[in-house]
Amino acid sequence: MRSRIPLTIFIIAVVGIGLLIGWLTAPGEWYAGLQKPWFNPPNWLFGPVWTILYVMVAVAGWRIWSDDLGSLKGLWLTQMALNFLWSPVFFGAQSVTLALIVIVALLAAIALFIWKTWPVDRTVAVLFLPYAAWVAFATALNLAILLLN
Numbered sequence: 001m002r003s004r005i006p007l008t009i010f011i012i013a014v015v016g017i018g019l020l021i022g023w024l025t026a027p028g029e030w031y032a033g034l035q036k037p038w039f040n041p042p043n044w045l046f047g048p049v050w051t052i053l054y055v056m057v058a059v060a061g062w063r064i065w066s067d068d069l070g071s072l073k074g075l076w077l078t079q080m081a082l083n084f085l086w087s088p089v090f091f092g093a094q095s096v097t098l099a100l101i102v103i104v105a106l107l108a109a110i111a112l113f114i115w116k117t118w119p120v121d122r123t124v125a126v127l128f129l130p131y132a133a134w135v136a137f138a139t140a141l142n143l144a145i146l147l148l149n
Helices: 004-024 043-066 070-092 096-117 122-148
Strands: none
Touching (some): 004 070, 043 070, 070 096, 096 122
């Protein structure tokens, strides 16, 4: 049986870092002044969605580590690094173009992670499906903002 202490650590770390980055790079006047596409969701939606997704990503990471699926650890860490990089690039550096490059790489890493985990731990792969869908949506949103501005 897997220990719940590492699971708790994973959840606190992933959600905590995500919330901290979100707080440090909160959308400000620059973002408010950008033209947004018709499908841009309200700002209040992002926090709850990302919190739920971060819990799912943390559970997947915990399963990878607790089952010692070594080859997948680097891929999980890569997608986390790209995820945590996007907000500082988009909101902090105000670089919509560079943020698009980061999020496309993130989406590719998530897709590769799902593909590689599907045969060895289907639960982990399924935990990443909503994350992949949201990041695909965020990629379209990032691209639309780039084109509109």
